[in-house]
Amino acid sequence: MADGTLRLTTIIPKGWLTRMSDIGVPAEGDFMEAFGATPVLLAGGEATYLVEVASGGRELLLSYDVVERSVRVKIRDGAMDSVDLYYEGLDTISLTGGGSTAGLTVTLSGTGYLVRVHVAVFPILGIRSEVLAG
Template identity: 25%
Template sequence: MGSEVMGVPSDSEFMEALGSVPEATEYDPDVWRVETPIGDSGALLVLSFDIGGSSIRLTRESANGSDIEIYREEVRRILVYSEGGGRGIIVESHMSSFTCELRVAIHPQFRLLDTTLRVGI
């Protein structure tokens, strides 16, 4: 698992689904960050990811600060989607005997679904 490279969408896929593209962070050029508005709420969804480290951090931020912050390691891939009027992010990760899928809808409204399933032993 450790030798796999985390899959990430292309800049054009990010732009189509989220309306912005990731940029390298100032503090670590290996960590990328993309921000996108959540519907018409005024809140932002911020996705930071480290391809070499196979990790992500996802936060929901508003004028009152962050109210959701999720961190994942052993991320296999990040997907973005824009279909049927909905837009969002999917993060797939696999850890020993578990597979996890984090789905975040950002339009037309915010929805978070985090599933963890045990796989064959």
């Protein structure tokens, strides 16, 4: 985009999901231990949570909805979003590493596809996305 922001939206039809069980997300205490932040229920949402973490002069905003099975990952540099990823069809959010190398992985899967979004939070905030089709 002209403002230097990377925006990627992937919409995976809910009918493609092979597993309709509840999504797997870390417990509130696990977020606190890994990042020093806990998920906050957003006003007006029955199951939409936001986790905000500052790292290396940048900010990670992770929002997820356990009913709608969606996730948004933003990386903000000051007042500008430098990365804005949105996915539907959320399967799991898992924490990786720990302490000075903490991060998380968001996984979405279904018939014929697998999406993994790896977010390094510490020591430097960064993101890598994999889309695999079968």
